[in-house]
Amino acid sequence: MTERTVLQSIGQRHLLTVKPDASSYHAACAMTKAHCGSILIVDDGGAMLGILTERDLMTKIVAQRRDPEATPVSAIMTHNPHFIAPQTTVSDAVLIMKRHNFRHLPVVSSTSQLLGVFSIRDAMPRELAEAETMADQIDEEFTNVLS
Template sequence: MSERTVFQSMSRKHVVRVAPDASVHEAACVMTRAICGSVLVMEPPDRMLGILTERDLMTRVVARALDPATTKVRDVMTPKPICVGPETPVSEAVVIMLEKGFRHLPVLRGDRILGVFSARDALPREIGMAMGLAEFNEQVNDAGGG
């Protein structure tokens, strides 16, 4: 049996995006609504400039005490991220992420963006679903002020 590809393993096969001039607060809201850990930073029509991840928010915004309402995504995103093709084996994508120290890889077929492969997508489906449920429960608890 052949190894799964990143495209086969992606839990989300649509592109979650924001404009480069969006505020970090707006980007965080988009990520929260989509229940994902990254957004692609794109200019029309479909030009990818970078990626903004939860880790970027933590290290480049919160840790530097920047105001999310006034900080622009373009100022804290990771520009020109490493990308992989849809037929890339999951193990190869995981090695790239481990070696480079990140958890999200945009997936492209030619110039067309198919989505983002995340480290969670590399986990067995049952573990990924359980992690998603646990994160959802945590967000519900956080929203309740508890």
């Protein structure tokens, strides 16, 4: 069985984006409405400039007592974020996330088209399936020992 790619994992979600001059408040409201932990910052042509995450909002707005309505996303976003290709496997994406302490990775095509964001939540079904398989194996071994 072939492992799923990040593009297969995220499917065809709506791409959540804002311009760099949008307020942090506006971005946080858009993220909340979409139940999304990140938002991509794009220029007028749709090219990715950065990413803003829940963690950025907590550490750079809330913890520093900055005014979210007066702080543009460009002031707190991660500029030129690490990104992955659509054919990246879920396992490889999780390794990258673990290595760099990321929770969100933009997915970008070879032609620089933004395709979505792979989040740590997208990896959860894979992790749950592995845990279920391991539990089944343990249960089977335990049953064999008792037989």
